[in-house]
Amino acid sequence: MAASGRPERADEVTVHEMGRRRFLGYVLAASTLTVAAQIGESALAPARAQAAVPSLPGPSEIYDLNDMLTDAALPTANLITIQVEADGTASFVLPRAEVGQGITTSSAMLIAEELDLPLDKVKVSLADARPELLFNQMTGASNTTISTFTPIRVAAATARARLLEAAAVQFGEAASTLTTRAGVVTSPRGKAATYGELAAKAASRTTLQVAVALKKPAQFGVIGTPRGRIDALAAVTGRKQFAMDVQVEDALPTMVCRPPTINGTVRSVDNRADVLAMPGITHVVTVPTGVAVRGRTFGQCIDAVRALRVSWGPGTADGASDATVLKELRSAELPLVIPALDPLVKSVDARFTFHFASNSALEPNCAIADVRSDRAEIWGSLKTPIVAQERIALKLGLPLSAVKVHVTEGGGSFGRKLFFDAAIEAAQVSQAMGKPVKLMWHRTDDFRQGRTHPMSISRVRATYALGEVLSYEQRHTSVATDFGHGLGEIITSMAAKLPVGDLAFSETIFELTQQSPYHFGATTQLLSEVDKGFNTGSMRNIYSPNVRCAQELVVDQLAAKMGKDAYRFRRQFLKEDRAQAVLDKVAQVGEWGRQMPAGTAQGIAVHPEYHGFVAVLAEIDCRPQTTGRQIPDAYTGPRVTRVVCAVDVGLAVNPRGLEAQMMGGIMDGIAVTLSSGLHLQDGHFLEGSWDNYFYTRQWNTPPELDIIVMPATGEKPGGAGELAVAGAMAAVACAYGRATGTMPTTFPINHDGPLGFEPLPTVPPIPASPTDGLGRAY
């Protein structure tokens, strides 16, 4: 969106040569070819469509969260380096967290492309915390590919140029006559040298600046082609190493006995000596979050946690329940501005409730810490490792340089790993015990004391007359979302913790992410937040699923009241051609409007975000024979039977990876609409296992799923990791409303029904593992 008035930067090279922009790369002083790139990038302005009553562009349409993160990354992007090794491979240490989203693969593809090297010769690993990178080591807001797309390619192109020069010297031929293919430089006279042979010769004793051009999209042979993940083999053989698989000398399993209410505190431990004497247990210490036990196996830690008798002090949400929080939210709601006074003007008024939800990944909160008197070493999957390093150093009273933070492969994030709760806790426990610890949260704790997507309400009023929508107002009121991870660096992180600063920060995030894709006249979407007593954080797609779901349900109401088809109505009011294109695609492939039996229906929705567009068409079956399916310890409910999703992210680096991200986002959207939420009662959450917290399971999975990656609409990638959640949530909600004849207003829709499980006790805080596993073998 540079054309919308962002200033040119002095350090941005805009020299055009033969129609191609050239970028500055560096050859670094090293014994083997090592290159770096220093350039950031700017986004492109979208073409704007015309409609009857144009809405002014919202802030996020001009400059969104992703632009903010991309800009924040500018000053230090030059530290992205690639090394070409003597064995002909290229290594790249990515300063981001891989948690399943496929960025190691897409980054490797960028290098393979510009370096003309087979994909399997590119090795990508994850960087330790590097405080010198400042903002440039946060993984979030679907920003990785957007912010690294150009720098990684510039570095790779620099390496290729340098290899060509080295080959030219060796061959005695002009570099301009040489070609590269599959890691080999060849000359017109038939001479050839592999990158491995040239790597040392191409190295430089001093740091050099080199101007390089990047491939044009028409020349791409890797970018834009579907590729399997580079870590797939490791994943299917069990060799992929997550934090708890890392073997660190003497780092024994460690767990924490946690309070019965949210953030409760330890008053005293009544039987420390007894527990210390239990088999395998080596240490029992009190830490700020509870009582930590260390032992030979996690199984023995579980037994020890269950045996502890602890007197607990109050927590931060004692006595709170869904009803008390709802009351709090209602009283904090900002007023609507536009009254429906004009007798010729009609309105749609609605209010929606979105209950607490869990962003718990399958890999629970966990970290390894080895804290000594003068230094500390931490291992964990961390999306903000610099902040983690800085906070841990502060907590331990060590200088920053004495704390080493290693980023391991992550077993899912969904927002969880923006924070480093387990890493800080592990560091404190290790310091208190004077021993290395492998600390893991029990699943039950991960649901009950772990971070949540905050409960929120959304009030919407839209007015219309004479076939036009005149206004759209939305007031989103939420339990405070903790953005304490900042932008990945402690200065913004501290700003987000200031009593006033954080309000501005969350409002900023809201304004930078939320946009209305429709020309609905005067449009305002505002956020207010209350109550900091809960452990919260972003969940995949932050505010969007709830905000978008509310809007799309109201859009369906508007269409119905104005006598229009829900798809054509959306099409008529959409601002962007790209939004219309994805909507048209799902309507066509999904046979919008086809005849369906009573109790089943379609829903359609569109979602723009992070420079991308997604449309989702969902079909749902709400008939009794479906909702009444009996599966032990499960919630069945309505079944989404078919989903068609069309996605346009501008340029899809890896369409296969993009499809995977859409698929996951759709499963999340189905979950938050139909089944997965937390029940708050007496200061604690009732859910304590995956058979309580009903994330989408195979029996909820749509048997038919079509994901269409649209042809490239630009030369740069948009964000991919979150986009589909909002689109899917809205489409499924709309389908449910159409199938049942009643617009859903509480999410998940099963929240107020009978509780589908027997809640686990809160004391002891975690359940014993079963012993009947052999009887259930199949």
Next chain:
Amino acid sequence: MPLHTFILNGKPVSVDVEDDVRLLWVLRDVLGVTGPKYGCGLGVCQACTSHINGKAFNPCSVPVKDIHPTDEVTTIEGLPATVGKDLHPMQEAWLEYDVAQCGYCQPGQIMAAVAKVRQARAAGHEIGEADFDEIRNICRCGTYHRIREAIKAGAKNF
């Protein structure tokens, strides 16, 4: 401490550990076999799914004392050897369909898939939609659709 002996991935192993420690921790914490993952310790998420004498089970829910010296425990690490190859056909199908996202649940998913195909055959049919709906393994990344496709494809090759 009692000594427990069983066959792990084709080789006999002996471990000194208390009777009631669940097999998952014997595998992971004592023997260093980390393919089976912890996701709940309640027999719910099935991330630790492995095989005992060819049947899928959750080692998080079995005390080590219940494993007998002749019992053959197979984790994801030992699955390829059961067909005498570098990769089991189900793992190959997983690669073909690029199923894994974060990969944390995938060892358990693959072990469950192999057992589920065998279970369907023992019941006289090839695996189908109704069988897929019975698989309880959680995939929090939501790769369920590719899991279904890969199982169908993998089942054709063993």
